Amino acid sequence: MASRLQQIETDESVLLRVTHANLKSFTSDVRFSLQMSVESVKEKLWKKCGTSVNSMCLELYDDSGAKISDLTDNSIPLGFYSPLDGYRLHIIDLDPSSVTSGGWLEDTSLVEKYQISEEAYEKRDDTFRKFKEKLASQNPSAFESKISDNYMEELCANIKVGDRCEVEPGKIRGSVKFVGRAESLAPGFWVGVQYDEPLGKNDGKVKGIRYFDSPPLHGAMVRPDKVKVGDYPELDPFDDEEDEI
Numbered sequence: 181m182a183s184r185l186q187q188i189e190t191d192e193s194v195l196l197r198v199t200h201a202n203l204k205s206f207t208s209d210v211r212f213s214l215q216m217s218v219e220s221v222k223e224k225l226w227k228k229c230g231t232s233v234n235s236m237c238l239e240l241y242d243d244s245g246a247k248i249s250d251l252t253d254n255s256i257p258l259g260f261y262s263p264l265d266g267y268r269l270h271i272i273d274l275d276p277s278s279v280t281s282g283g284w285l286e287d288t289s290l291v292e293k294y295q296i297s298e299e300a301y302e303k304r305d306d307t308f309r310k311f312k313e314k315l316a317s318q319n320p321s322a323f324e325s326k327i328s329d330n331y332m333e334e335l336c337a338n339i340k341v342g343d344r345c346e347v348e349p350g351k352i353r354g355s356v357k358f359v360g361r362a363e364s365l366a367p368g369f370w371v372g373v374q375y376d377e378p379l380g381k382n383d384g385k386v387k388g389i390r391y392f393d394s395p396p397l398h399g400a401m402v403r404p405d406k407v408k409v410g411d412y413p414e415l416d417p418f419d420d421e422e423d424e425i
Contacts, residue, residue: 194263200229200271202280205383206395208376210269211416214259218251221258225271235275241268329361331368335404336360339371343409347402352379353412354400357392362401364389370401376414 192214200206206229212221222233238251243266251261263269273280301307336359339345343356358372364387372384374394384392384399391401 192259194258194267195265196263196267196269198225198228198269198271200231200273200280202231202273202278203229203395205393209414212258212263214257214263216258217254218256218258219254221251221269222254225269229271230280231271231273231278232275235273235278237272237274239270239272241270243267327367329367332404333369336369336371339404339407339409344412345371345373345407345409346412347373347375347400348406348408350379352377353415354398356407356409357384357394357399358401359404362386362389362391365401369404371404371407373400373402373407374398375400 240248354373354375362370378397380400382399
């Protein structure tokens with residue numbers, strides 16, 4: 181074992197695909213230093229998926245899907261298991277009361293929601309519907325659609341599903357998941373983006389219509405003029421922590 185540890189270069193790293201047993205839609209490509217201990221790997225993943233370090237078990241699979249090993253010793257460097265780019269690190273959450281269990285992080289239908297009947301809503305005078313009706317009666321022309329169905333179509337010419345991108349404002353990085361018209365949104369063309377971090381507003385479903393699939397709070401529909409495609413690899417906000425290991 182000592183000889184294997186000596187072979188790990190201090191500047192080597194590996195890009196692994198991370199999956200989670202409880203979160204079927206969760207997948208992320210994460211870069212790890214081979215010098216990181218298994219415990220440090222778990223701490224990094226805890227911040228991404230919510231599974232605590234003490235409840236987390238890790239399994240390593242090669243790019244063909246064959247299991248390589250269980251990462252059971254928290255003190256051993258990740259490099260001891262000789263992972264390669266493209267290998268998969270699978271998270272198993274042993275805590276039955278974990279935030280990841282039960283499916284409610286992915287299935288919002290499991291969350292109890294406040295509901296009001298159509299009859300009761302219509303009787304109220306302080307609703308957005310009544311406010312909109314009042315404005316429309318005062319200025320009908322203001323509510324006529326002035327946006328064409330081809331609005332911003334030309335900006336989509338160089339945007340394709342699968343492209344890496346950066347979205348303004350905030351220079352938020354992610355991947356393009358949808359390009360086209362969105363019937364539940366305003367006329368014109370839209371770009372659906374899966375952000376690398378949970379900075380979005382949805383999971384790819386907007387006003388009851390699904391345009392793409394993404395983890396919860398990773399999805400967003402934005403106008404093409406807010407999207408720049410190119411070489412925008414995933415940023416790791418915890419890279420600075422690796423320097424202290």
